[in-house]
Amino acid sequence: MREETNMPSLPPYAEHNSYSKMRELKWSSTERAIARRAFDRVLQQELDAAIRATKEMAARIKQPHELWELEHHLTELRKAIDSKYVYKYSKLVPFFADLVAEGKLGLEDLRGLSEDKLRYIRHYAESSAA
Amino acid sequence: MREETNMPSLPPYAEHNSYSKMRELKWSSTERAIARRAFDRVLQQELDAAIRATKEMAARIKQPHELWELEHHLTELRKAIDSKYVYKYSKLVPFFADLVAEGKLGLEDLRGLSEDKLRYIRHYAESSAA
Numbered sequence: 001m002r003e004e005t006n007m008p009s010l011p012p013y014a015e016h017n018s019y020s021k022m023r024e025l026k027w028s029s030t031e032r033a034i035a036r037r038a039f040d041r042v043l044q045q046e047l048d049a050a051i052r053a054t055k056e057m058a059a060r061i062k063q064p065h066e067l068w069e070l071e072h073h074l075t076e077l078r079k080a081i082d083s084k085y086v087y088k089y090s091k092l093v094p095f096f097a098d099l100v101a102e103g104k105l106g107l108e109d110l111r112g113l114s115e116d117k118l119r120y121i122r123h124y125a126e127s128s129a130a
Numbered sequence: 131m132r133e134e135t136n137m138p139s140l141p142p143y144a145e146h147n148s149y150s151k152m153r154e155l156k157w158s159s160t161e162r163a164i165a166r167r168a169f170d171r172v173l174q175q176e177l178d179a180a181i182r183a184t185k186e187m188a189a190r191i192k193q194p195h196e197l198w199e200l201e202h203h204l205t206e207l208r209k210a211i212d213s214k215y216v217y218k219y220s221k222l223v224p225f226f227a228d229l230v231a232e233g234k235l236g237l238e239d240l241r242g243l244s245e246d247k248l249r250y251i252r253h254y255a256e257s258s259a260a
Binding site: 047050066067074075 | 177180181184185187188189191192194196197198200201204205207208
């Protein structure tokens with residue numbers, strides 16, 4: 001899913017400044033629409049996968065303790081999804097970067113975002129995939 | 131499941147005293163074995179039913195919110211089972227009475243308990259079924 005790029009990654013000393021700048025990025029209406037669509041699409045994929053996994057887990061239950069394992073699995077899943085999928089513009093760049101690094105989103109899904117945002121996303125995706 | 135009986139029920143003024151006496155009943159080794167078997171059997175039935183209901187609920191999931199409904203269902207179920215199935219001799223008589231009233235246990239499953247215990251169980255089962 002990752003696009004090859006010839007852009008150099010940010011040097012380590014730039015990390016702090018780049019993080020501050022990243023939080024201050026402005027989002028145009030078009031960019032907001034692109035971001036929202038990508039966000040919703042990935043969330044829906046995650047929820048669909050969760051539904052499939054839950055059905056499989058339930059179908060395999062033979063012993064009572066597996067009921068409470070399913071309950072625990074659902075509680076952890078809900079917390080993980082709630083904490084991961086927070087739609088805040090100040091956090092969208094690292095959020096998208098994580099999804100790109102995980103292979104859940106391609107840079108092509110974010111086409112239309114400004115080049116500075118895409119550069120940060122590529123940079124952070126490469127750092128977290130490394 | 132209820133056995134017909136010609137024993138008179140306890141008069142209302144006897145309720146408090148009978149409850150105190152019920153808690154002080156002595157359980158012989160044979161009675162303990164009978165009680166344990168009946169307790170385990172009903173708990174197993176309840177858990178088997180819970181497994182079946184959970185599999186059906188999971189199989190029907192179509193929307194993400196149903197995942198969290200399943201989680202909530204399992205949490206409530208676990209709490210209900212934990213609070214209902216407490217194996218304490220001081221609480222076994224009303225516990226068995228409830229199960230008899232609910233039709234989950236027959237008095238024949240408790241055959242071998244002393245007549246005073248069976249009398250209390252019949253009495254409380256009739257009160258709670260009324």
